[in-house]
Amino acid sequence: MNFTIILKDIAKTIFKNSESIFQLDIKKQEQILNAFPKPKDLFERSYFQYKCQTKKQSALLVTAQNIMALTLLPIYYIKLALARIDILQLAGENCAVFLTSGITIQTIPECLSKEYNEIIPCKIAEEDMNIGKQEKNLLYKLFIRYWYSPYFIFKCMLKIGMYASIIEKFNPKAIITCNEYSYTSSVLTEYCRMRGIEHINVMHGEKLFNIRDSFFEYERYYVWDEHYIILLTDLRADNKQFRIAIPPSVILDCKNNQEQLYDYTYYLAGEKTRNLLTIRNLLLTTGVPSSRICIRYHPSYCNANEIMRIYKGFHIESPTEVPLNISLSRTKYPVSLYSTVLYQAYESGKDIIIDDITDNVKYKKLKELRYIMLEKPHGKLSEHIGNAR
Known part of the structure; x- marks a missing residue:
């Protein structure tokens, strides 16, 4: 069975079994956030976001994840290191790749779409992942710092392997995603910078005060309203990344289309x-x-x-x-x-x-x-x- 599918199922189970957003203690969330020092780099942003998310999970679940990762990390490291990828330039110059995850391309603001000759919707399968020398160097630095959190490293490795495949296949100017809730996001921004590519996030759904969405940093993050900049900055996301732009998926033509029934x-x-x-x-x-x-x-x-x-x-x-x-x-x-x-x-x-x-x-x-x-x-x-x- 495709292991990335298993991971997604695990993630869904985690979020399903985590506290409902309506059960969260706001003061407790604020205390958790304020307990962290100022992140010194993107690695630390990702790790702090990971730690915030583990605060919403049981200690037993976190332990089980790390035990699983101890077994799978070396296996998948070898698998991705040995994976071969056919380098096919599947797009022209000045393209961007949009990691869809079932989300419509209409979530991308028009001002961002106009920057590229082409935006390619993309899904990457497990068999397409790979890591080379640059990726190994990045993972080595990550391992030296956070060896005691193997599940964190494991998830970052899989995402880096996915991004490596995208870059080799499409040679994009930017990777556009809707993934601020993932604690791998800031590590991936570091990886994209290393490869000379912009890592851009676009808002695709409502946001509330939830430490799941904390500490992240992209080159740019497009939100719908000033309200979200203040909210996410209070969740300790980097404030320099934000831009306001409302995408076609939000502003709908609904004034004169139909008779009011x-x-x-x-x-x-x-x-x-x-x-x-x-x-x-x-x-x-x-x-x-x-x-x-x-x-x-x-x-x-x-x-x-x-x-x-x-x-x-x-x-x-x-x-x-x-x-x-x-x-x-x-x-x-x-x-x-x-x-x-x-x-x-x-x-x-x-x-x-x-x-x-x-x-x-x-x-x-x-x-x-x-x-x-x-x-x-x-x-x-x-x-x-x-x-x-």
Whole structure:
């Protein structure tokens, strides 16, 4: 079985079993961040980010990871060192490679896209990874400093092997990614500098105060708003890297595309059955007929059959069948507790509503976590309950 797939499954399990973002103690997170000295280089930035993430995991899990890495590190080092790669210049001059990971190229701001003749979406398989002399030298320096954290070194080695393959195949001017949450990111910035390549990150989803996203540094990181620069700098990311640019994936053409069919569209985000029932009952008290209310479920986190059962009589919208800009065009008010869709709707000129009733504990927690939409003009669902139409 492809080992990178196994690693991804492990990572998903780790994040699934880690504390929910809504369970995090903000003061404890701040104490953890402030306990670290100022990072002296990119290696230390990566390592501090790794240590922050281990604070959210059990000691048993961290130990198991390191034991696994002790076995696999020498095996994969030899495998990558012996790997041969056919050097094929698959792109022309002045190109950039975008590591997609299932993310649309529309997340790249137009001002960045215009810098290159071509941007190549790319996925690298395990068999394409390799390390040469330059990569070995970098890994040696990393090992000398952090030999006592083999899992950290192992993950960095695999990512370096991936980047080495990309550089040999495409000879890009830049590697563009959406990976600030990875503790390998700053080490990879060091590697890219060594190879004379820009390492650029673009924002692709909502950000809250979470030490998972701490200490990282790229040559450039494009965020959507000044709010995120302040937030991520407070998480001790390097402040010189940030640029503000809103990509096509955020500003949608949703003003005149469609006839307005709904007063409300609720954008679900994986709520549990109890909350789904609460949302249904709340929407029924707005005074709007259920035929004028749309429910759009999340493609990954919602059970479509359960949604159809609970919201019988409402219009159910499939995210795989209706593009988001069309969905927003059809509705007067987009509604959710916490969703990137609310920011997209706001930037696209829509009036948004935040659900402050269904889970009031989470709503209050979002204030602590510095959710951007609570600082932007918005309505509250509580203001629409009981309205006569």
